[in-house]
Every structure is written in C-alpha cells, then in structure tokens.
Amino acid sequence: MFPSDLASDGALFLRLARADRAHARLVSIDTTRALAVPGVVAVLTAKDIPGDRLFGMIQRDQPFLAEDRVLYDGEALAVIAAETEAAAREAAALVEVTYEDLPVAGFPPAPGDPLLHDTRYCIDMDLGFGTQADAAPAHDIEIAFETPRQEHAFLETEAGIAWIEDGVLTLSVGGQSPHFDVAEIAAGLGIEQTKVRVLNPMMGGAFGGKEDMNVQFPLALATWITGRPSRLMYDRDESIRVGVKRHAFQTRCRVTADAQGHLMHADVEMLADAGAYLAYTPVVTNQATEHCTGPYKFASTKVRTRAAYTNNGIASAFRGVGGPQSLLGIEQAMDVLARQSGIDPFELRRRNLLKAGDLAGPGFRLQTDTLLAPLLNAAESGALWQGRDAYRAAAPAWCKRGVGMASVWYSYGLGAGGEAGATVRLSQAPTGRFTLELGVPDVGNGNLTAFLQIAAEGLGARIEDLDYVMGDSAGPNSGATHGSRTIYVVGNAVAKAASELRAKLDAGTDDPVVEAFFQPVQPEMLVRGIPHIDYNYIVQVTALEVDTLTGEVSVAAIENHVETGRMINPQGVEGQIDGAVAQGLGLALYEDLVLEEGRVKNPNFTNYILPTLLDLPASTRTYLYENPDRTNPLGVRGLGELGLPVTPCSIANAVADATGLRFDRFPISPQAVLDGLRQEQGK
Amino acid sequence: MTTVNVNGTKHAVETDPRRPLLDVLREDLNLRGSKHGCGEGECGACTVIVNGAPVCACLVLAGSVEGAEVTTIEGMDNDPVGTEIVRNMANAGAVQCGFCIPGFVMQGWDAVQRASGKDPETLRAELGGNLCRCTGYAKILEALQTTAATRPVSPIRARRPDPVPDLRLNGYLRPATMDALRDALRDPGEKLRVIAGGTDLMVQNRHGLETLTLLDLSGLTELTRIDSFDDRIEIGAGASWTDIRENAQIREHAPVLALAAAEVGARQIQNRATIGGNLANASPAADGVPPLAIYDAQVLCLSAKGERAVPIQAFITGPGKTCLEPGEIIRAVSVPVEHDRQDTVAFFEKSGPRKAQTISRASVACHIWTASDGTRAVRIAIGAVAPTVRRVPEAEALLRETPDAIEAAADLVRQAALPISDIRASADYRMDLVQGLFKRGFLRATQA
Numbered sequence A: 001m002f003p004s005d006l007a008s009d010g011a012l013f014l015r016l017a018r019a020d021r022a023h024a025r026l027v028s029i030d031t032t033r034a035l036a037v038p039g040v041v042a043v044l045t046a047k048d049i050p051g052d053r054l055f056g057m058i059q060r061d062q063p064f065l066a067e068d069r070v071l072y073d074g075e076a077l078a079v080i081a082a083e084t085e086a087a088a089r090e091a092a093a094l095v096e097v098t099y100e101d102l103p104v105a106g107f108p109p110a111p112g113d114p115l116l117h118d119t120r121y122c123i124d125m126d127l128g129f130g131t132q133a134d135a136a137p138a139h140d141i142e143i144a145f146e147t148p149r150q151e152h153a154f155l156e157t158e159a160g161i162a163w164i165e166d167g168v169l170t171l172s173v174g175g176q177s178p179h180f181d182v183a184e185i186a187a188g189l190g191i192e193q194t195k196v197r198v199l200n201p202m203m204g205g206a207f208g209g210k211e212d213m214n215v216q217f218p219l220a221l222a223t224w225i226t227g228r229p230s231r232l233m234y235d236r237d238e239s240i241r242v243g244v245k246r247h248a249f250q251t252r253c254r255v256t257a258d259a260q261g262h263l264m265h266a267d268v269e270m271l272a273d274a275g276a277y278l279a280y281t282p283v284v285t286n287q288a289t290e291h292c293t294g295p296y297k298f299a300s301t302k303v304r305t306r307a308a309y310t311n312n313g314i315a316s317a318f319r320g321v322g323g324p325q326s327l328l329g330i331e332q333a334m335d336v337l338a339r340q341s342g343i344d345p346f347e348l349r350r351r352n353l354l355k356a357g358d359l360a361g362p363g364f365r366l367q368t369d370t371l372l373a374p375l376l377n378a379a380e381s382g383a384l385w386q387g388r389d390a391y392r393a394a395a396p397a398w399c400k401r402g403v404g405m406a407s408v409w410y411s412y413g414l415g416a417g418g419e420a421g422a423t424v425r426l427s428q429a430p431t432g433r434f435t436l437e438l439g440v441p442d443v444g445n446g447n448l449t450a451f452l453q454i455a456a457e458g459l460g461a462r463i464e465d466l467d468y469v470m471g472d473s474a475g476p477n478s479g480a481t482h483g484s485r486t487i488y489v490v491g492n493a494v495a496k497a498a499s500e501l502r503a504k505l506d507a508g509t510d511d512p513v514v515e516a517f518f519q520p521v522q523p524e525m526l527v528r529g530i531p532h533i534d535y536n537y538i539v540q541v542t543a544l545e546v547d548t549l550t551g552e553v554s555v556a557a558i559e560n561h562v563e564t565g566r567m568i569n570p571q572g573v574e575g576q577i578d579g580a581v582a583q584g585l586g587l588a589l590y591e592d593l594v595l596e597e598g599r600v601k602n603p604n605f606t607n608y609i610l611p612t613l614l615d616l617p618a619s620t621r622t623y624l625y626e627n628p629d630r631t632n633p634l635g636v637r638g639l640g641e642l643g644l645p646v647t648p649c650s651i652a653n654a655v656a657d658a659t660g661l662r663f664d665r666f667p668i669s670p671q672a673v674l675d676g677l678r679q680e681q682g683k
Numbered sequence B: 001m002t003t004v005n006v007n008g009t010k011h012a013v014e015t016d017p018r019r020p021l022l023d024v025l026r027e028d029l030n031l032r033g034s035k036h037g038c039g040e041g042e043c044g045a046c047t048v049i050v051n052g053a054p055v056c057a058c059l060v061l062a063g064s065v066e067g068a069e070v071t072t073i074e075g076m077d078n079d080p081v082g083t084e085i086v087r088n089m090a091n092a093g094a095v096q097c098g099f100c101i102p103g104f105v106m107q108g109w110d111a112v113q114r115a116s117g118k119d120p121e122t123l124r125a126e127l128g129g130n131l132c133r134c135t136g137y138a139k140i141l142e143a144l145q146t147t148a149a150t151r152p153v154s155p156i157r158a159r160r161p162d163p164v165p166d167l168r169l170n171g172y173l174r175p176a177t178m179d180a181l182r183d184a185l186r187d188p189g190e191k192l193r194v195i196a197g198g199t200d201l202m203v204q205n206r207h208g209l210e211t212l213t214l215l216d217l218s219g220l221t222e223l224t225r226i227d228s229f230d231d232r233i234e235i236g237a238g239a240s241w242t243d244i245r246e247n248a249q250i251r252e253h254a255p256v257l258a259l260a261a262a263e264v265g266a267r268q269i270q271n272r273a274t275i276g277g278n279l280a281n282a283s284p285a286a287d288g289v290p291p292l293a294i295y296d297a298q299v300l301c302l303s304a305k306g307e308r309a310v311p312i313q314a315f316i317t318g319p320g321k322t323c324l325e326p327g328e329i330i331r332a333v334s335v336p337v338e339h340d341r342q343d344t345v346a347f348f349e350k351s352g353p354r355k356a357q358t359i360s361r362a363s364v365a366c367h368i369w370t371a372s373d374g375t376r377a378v379r380i381a382i383g384a385v386a387p388t389v390r391r392v393p394e395a396e397a398l399l400r401e402t403p404d405a406i407e408a409a410a411d412l413v414r415q416a417a418l419p420i421s422d423i424r425a426s427a428d429y430r431m432d433l434v435q436g437l438f439k440r441g442f443l444r445a446t447q448a
Ligand SMILES: Cc1cc2nc3c(=O)[nH]c(=O)nc-3n(C[C@H](O)[C@H](O)[C@H](O)COP(=O)(O)OP(=O)(O)OC[C@H]3O[C@@H](n4cnc5c(N)ncnc54)[C@H](O)[C@@H]3O)c2cc1C
Pocket: B040, B041, B042, B193, B194, B195, B196, B197, B198, B199, B200, B201, B202, B203, B217, B237, B238, B263, B264, B265, B266, B269, B272, B273, B274, B275, B276, B277, B278, B279, B280, B281, B285, B286, B287, B288, B324, B328, B329, B330, B331, B357, B358, B359, B360
C-alpha cells in the first residue's frame, strides 16, 4: 500500500486553497462561501494554527499557511476538509482572497527587484586557495551556462492520511524524514512530540523532493482540529506547481593550464535561484561549491557562490544536489582543454588527479586518493570508446555522431558537522525470529533490502528470518533518507547491531535486544557541510546522434564505470545508476520547468517532458568495481546519486564531439542545436 | 447504478457513469492496484485491460465499460503472462519504488504477446506510454524481454463488448443502436457533448465531468467498422488508431494514414482514441489530419436530417473549430482508393518534444506515386505549423515536374508554414522543423 492508496472509513477529503499570485500582500481571506458548500466540515487558515506558524528544515522561515503575504504562486492559504472530494474542490475555489499585487523578483535578480527577506542573497560565499600564478597559461578556457529548475516528478505525488489513535496523532505519508516531521508538526500544533507519530510507508519515489514537509501539516491540522481521519493527495499539476525543485543555476567556470595540460587556476562563479524560502538551499550550494573544480588538482582556485531569494516557487534537495549545476562547468572545460591541447581526455584527467593531502575545490584537504585512474583506464579501453571511429563513420547522411566522456566525483554521507549518526534496534523473539527497527524510510531506493542483507549476514541468519519496522518515528532515530547516507551510516549501525546481538546470543543472554549507534568519523571542516569524509567516482562514455535536419539528439549507448565500495546488492547498485542516468539525461535534453513572472507554464506531464523508455539508449552497460571503503567498518559507499550529475556532462561532451558546439543553456534544445549548426555553417 | 465486470466478477456500483473508471476501481471497488499518477493519460500507471486491450483507466468513463470485460492488476494473479512478468521483474531487480509497476505489468502483458518472436525494437516501441521515474527502464525492459522470449499466451482475449441496451442516466446517454443515436440527435439540447474514446474530452474536463451532458458513442459497434469498397475505404468514426494501423486495406491503400496512426500517443491511447475524436477535436497538431488531407478524404456527417459529405479541408475551420452543426456527428471518414500505384514514396514524419507519447511540433504527410495511366501524383500536407493542416500545392507541382528537386520542395514546404510560438516550440523552429522533416522523410523513404 502506497500513501495514496491509504484511506480509512469516514476520512475527510482535504484540498488546499492556494494563492494565484507569485508576490502579493494578503489583504483578506474570506472563507464564508467555502464554508457554506454542503459537505464542508472545516476551512482552516493560519489563524487556526495553535502553535508555531513557521517551519523549515534548516531555518524556520516558511509559513504553514500564508498569513499576511504570498511569496510564490500556489502558496497554501487554507485547508479545506469535506465529506467528499468534489465538495472540497468546490470550496477551495470559493475561498475569496483580496491581494495587493507586488512586483515579482525573478532570476537572475535585476536591479530594482523587491527584497523578499532582510537580504537578497541567502548564500554568499567567497572561497578558494592559493594565488593565481603570474605566468601566462598556455590554455585559458571559460565555460558559461545556465541550468533550469528540475521537477522531481516522482510518479506518486505527495500523499498521505492522518488519524488519531489512542490520543496520538498518527500520519502515514510520503516523506523522507519521520523524526523531523514529528518535531515540526508538534511545534505547529503546540503539543508534545510524544503525541505525534509519523509513518513513511513505501512510497512512489522521492529523490529528495519529499524531504521538506508537504501534505504533513494540512493532514495533521485538519485531523487534530476536527478529530476525524483525513486524506490528501496532490494533483499532478499541483505537485509540479508548488512542489520543491532542483535549483536553477547560472555557472561560469574558467580553467587555465600549461602546455602539458597541467591545471593551474580555476575560477568558478555560481548563482543559484533559491526561490521564496531557504529550504535546503545551503546544502545545495555547499555541494556545488565543494565539487565545482572536480577531482582535479589545481595550483590555485577561486570559488564564488551565491543564492538569491526569488518568487520562483521553492528550490530544495534533488538527487545529486548541486552536482550537475557545478560539474557541467569543469567537465566541459576539461573536454575543451583536451581538444585544444591535443591531449587525450582520459590522459588529461589522469595527469591531474587529486591525491590524499592535496588541497581540493574551494580549499579543503583531501583525506584519500581519488579512485579514478583504474576507472579511466577501463573506460578508455571499453567497447564504446574504442569503437568510436566506426560508430561516427556509420552516421546516416542527415546526422552527425559523437562520443563523449566525463569523469566525476560526488560525495556521500552528510558534510562536515552535518551527520548526527543513526540508531537502530535489533532483537530476537522467543520464536527465534529477528526484528530490525529503524526510523528511516525506504523511498524506493532499495535500502530496505540492503539493511536486511547486512543484518542477516552479521547474525548468520537468513533474510527470511527477519522482520522489520521501518520509516516510523516511533522507531529509533536513524535520521532521514537523503544525501546517499543510509547504507553508509544506517547500514553500519545495522552491522554493529547485528554483531553485538550475535555476541550476546553466543554468550547466552536472556535479554536479546541491542540498540546500536553509528556515527562516521568527521573530516576537518572548511565551512559547515564541507568537505565530506569521502567521494564516489564514476566515468561515463556516451555515444549519440544529432539530427542536422531537426536538431534532435538521440542517445544511442551509455557505458558506466563505477567505483562501488563493498557491494551489498549489485543489482540494486545498477538500478540506482540506471535511474540516476535517466534523470540526468532528462536534465540534459528534455526537462525544463518554464516560469514566467513566477508562474509555472508547464505543470503537467504533457509539457514537462520526462524521458520515456524510447528516449533512453537501447544499450546501457554498467561496470562495477568493488574496492571496500576504508572510512567505515562495512566498507560501503552511498551510490544513490552519482549517476545523475555525470550524465549531462558526458552528453554535452558527446554533442560537442558530434557538432563542435557548446550550449549556454540546459536542457540542450533542438532549436539551439539547429541555430548552432547554422551559425557554424555561416562562418 | 453502473454495472462493471472486473476480473470476472460483475459489480453493481452506485456511481455516476461520467466518473473515470480509475476512480471507481480505486474508491468504490477498493481495487487500489491501478495507480493514479497523472489523470491525463501520460504516465500509464493506471493501465487496465478492457476487452483485451490495455487502456488508461483515468481516461475511460465508468459508463462506457458496461458490458465490457475489465482486467486490473489484481486480476493478473492467476494469469500465466501476468505472473511470468511479475516473476521476471523480481528476478531482474526491475522494481524500485514500484508505483509504475502495475501499469508496466498491464501494458507489458499486451506488449510481450505482440512482440513475441520479434526483434527487441518491437517490444520497446510498445512501451512508450508508461513512465517510470526510478529505474531508467533498463531492468523493466530486460524482464519483459525475458518474458517475451518464452512466447507466453494469456487466456484473456480480445473481445467485442456484450451488447447492452441503451444506457440512459441523468446527464449520460449511451445509445446501443444507430436508431437510438438518431433519436438522440433529433433534439440535442444546447449542452450535449459527444464523447468517443474520451482521450481529449476527459483531459480537457478533468474535474468537471459530472457537470457535462454526455452522448457516449462507445456502445455503437457500427461506428467502429472499417469497410472497403472498390473506390473508397469507409472508416467508422469510432475506429481506434490501433484498428486503423492494423487494417490491411488501409495499409495498402492509405499507407500514410496507417503510419500516422502508429504515431498517435502510445499504445494505450491508440487502443482507445478514435479517428472521429481526432477530427472533431480539430487540434492543429492532430496527427490524423495531414494523412487524410493528402488523400482528399471526405468526412461523413450524420444528423437527424440525414448525412452529408464534407471534404476534410473544409471540415476543420480553425483551431478547435469544425463545420459540425449542433446535433451533427461524424459517422465515418471516406478515403478514396486508387489502384495499381507504382513507384510509391510514402512517409509520415512527426517531431515532438520526445520520442514517444509526444505532441507534434510539426508533422509532414507525403505520398508520391505514378498512377496506372502514367501520371505522377504528389501529395504533401503539413501539421502543427498553421491554424489548420495545410496542403502544399507549390511543392506538389514542383515535384510532379522535377522529381528530384527535394531541396527546393523543402523550401516551399517551409514557406507554406504559418506557425505560432507556444510552450512546445517557437515559430522559427517550427519552420525549420517542417522543412527538415520533409527532407528527412524523403531521405529515409528513398534510401531504405
Ligand atoms: C497521452 C495522450 C497522448 C496523445 N497523443 C496524441 C498524438 O500523438 N497525436 C494526436 O493527434 N492526438 C493525440 N492525443 C489526443 C487524442 O488522443 C486524439 O485526438 C484522439 O484521436 C481523440 O479521440 P477520442 O475518441 O479519444 O476523442 P474524445 O475525447 O472522445 O472527443 C474529442 C472531441 O471530439 C468530439 N467527438 C468525438 N467523436 C465524435 C464524433 N464521432 N462526432 C462528432 N464529435 C465527436 C468530442 O465531443 C470532443 O469534443 C493524445 C491524447 C493523450 C491523452
């Protein structure tokens, strides 16, 4: 049962009345007509919230329900609870709002834009190390581009139900952080945390887009106030309109090198569209900052990162946060450098790999060597790269073909100062069956299977002998499912619990329960969140065809070479890479949330274009290389994200191989391709 | 009261026949295996089998399945094909969050049977109507390939619906006979809306269906007939795109229409959507219109007064506008047939924002042949690049005289376009595209 499948008898249907302005002062909200609709039980506004009216994971700046102003189109104004869905919909349309319109702050910020909070830039960091050498570089390359807002498009929209059980307000919802939700809900209702329980059953996808609160508070408020169970599922257009998104970025990446291709100076400037509230913006900009010069050694770097508040909805976490927006800079620059210098792109990277002790990115010291050299060697001798001349030569008359590569790093776990560790509980019943309890949910990423495998192995038991309680705030606090941390952090806690319980059982205990805590060693902090204890590595080769008559790009084949750490479930790892590649391909070629004056112009699957099976290459091969990680006892790495950021990079490089063109905007549109080809011809 | 036969059991449901079948399955029958992913036919998570063909349950009216046999994911438990797919998906690690999986099993059920013994492309082409956001599709495809290789056969078969009497409920009429239809057209009333497959109408009225007065044509088997005569083919307005792309006479005599039928949406849409609906909806991007334009088809319009034939180009008068009068419906489309065509070049090229389930940014229908008397016929029409579909007489004349003047003809095709800019493409790009599509179609058709 998914959150949207849950329904209890007599549950009230909820709908949210939403603002249809991107920026306005709220003069009044009149609920009289909505309340008069037959079947409507309650219409609740901010005034009905008994406790704190603001929430937020990092900063409590976002109102549960807008009170005196609206900062983005679709911001929730009132919760309608009704006996039927039709009545709730009707009433939602009858909430009468008087606005005083205000000018809209767009992206990038323009002089004269209104200030939405006390500062325009919620993030403004100036980092880097060393000083740029005086010697004139042999190569001086600059890549500049922008990336769009990307929609998570989990196939199940935000959904859930709430009810009261033995005095405890209980929610079963699609979310990623049950313990955090409990704290927010309790604060909003002004009740004890022990009076709230949040369950996260298996849900139809999350990808970071269900970390922030979505249906939780409306459900909690309606059920707490009416005493009746309630249910709510966002419509697809509602989900796309108001759900959190990947941050749009404007990025400029300048790289200099000497004649032998040794990197000298990197100068990166990034500007992110934070949207109306902070949400996870600092995490995103940190990740972008940390990774933006790639796994390569520079003599000096300068990294400027900013994020601006705008009226463009809310931007937050999305798988591979900050990755594509920053790595597209360095990986395209490396590709250009390889072409300019005549050095093979694999060799160029090998020449510049970071080693333990080197200063990296914005100026932190790397703990361990990068693990890229063997992956680069394997990809270089792989079938796709070796067959590139034959592939190119076989292009139909109206097509140009290209083969490109990229090699990226992406951290796993939470950054310095961010990881609070995880607790899990493992016990054995008199029947001999084991129960594993942990708080984090499985958001469709397969971590449940991995946990059971780890526990079974540690106990010397079979998976069939294990029961589990997962995604439940009543369970031990193991944090949230995000940041590629669950296998790494929670997995190690499970392993620890299993070995402790086994030792206890071997010693003949009469109390077969253990609670184990694991927190990874934290690296020295540059700024909070930077750096991470370690990084994942992937090399990707992509072959594609560009239709010179229509500008369409068709990806024919992708080959991945991945460093996996110890593998718990190889099929699961492949699946994570495949899925991330598809989302990266979407970002590279199709997915573009169109905003005009803060309004989403394509809030549906007809016009927000997700790749179908036919848009993915007919051939994808993923080669896994297993090197146990040394920073944690299990030797695992978190591999949920890394396939995403690498994909736009290798696609951009393959399009450049086919056409010689670089693009200043992603997704690369067929129109831009045609325009580019025409300009080339005109030259 | 609506009676639906689901997974072999007849259920009498107290429901409005104008609700989507998906809501009735999930809410009234508590069959929650069919998922709600979008409610607009795009994601396929709601796929169920109606009379042997997978369709999107979110775009099927509850009333229209009375007398039909509906199979949902719950009914796959004892189907040999369904269980084999589920087993292979588990073995391949094809399931991540699992939300799309019921839809893939249902569409896969049809796809593996169609693709059995054929090349892998055949199977892929059947799966464009199901979105998965987690897996990147690779392992789902692998599981279905494994299943197709075993050449499975399901006892669930394509069947025509049981004849049911006229259904007449508040705001909903589904006539069972042409006489009852004529009666209904006699005094249509102002609010009457015709519904056939519902794939346009239900998307356009997603939350207001129960406020409409509907005349549902889906119970009229006569409207689904495709009849072949010596001089013409008469395609019933209720014929689906699947019926059309698979019809041997159409493939022979109006091949470009068959090619276009295969490009409408994806399989679930093709199984449900009708040619009549495509014409009456009159979208500039409708893929059915350019092929009908090149064959100079006639639209046969029926009303209580009788029937009239309207040339296709006169039938559609603007975006969303036709010459249908109140109380008039499309009964059939008549496509003239010419025998003994020689040296045929026929293609339908369309391009949308992605490769499957996509709305045309531009399309080109083209058929060139030499007639039995030696004269050369060149027919070209373009879609989605003007308020209505346009023939391109200048390019046709040029190619009649100078068969290899492809570049010049493509320029003329471009000049015939009068596009607008919208969310899917700019006007400039549409001009480039229609020109490029013409050239590509020609190159593909002549080089193959
Ligand atoms: C996911 C998706 C993808 C799609 N892809 C495409 C595509 O690629 N190409 C394309 O061309 N279309 C596409 N469509 C649009 C649609 O499927 C087609 O236009 C289809 O042929 C409409 O037929 P229908 O029977 O479903 O029409 P309905 O929705 O039943 O009716 C459409 C309109 O026609 C009227 N109507 C229907 N039948 C008659 C009749 N016999 N006489 C008079 N009026 C009638 C109705 O009143 C209504 O106004 C897509 C739709 C969806 C949901």
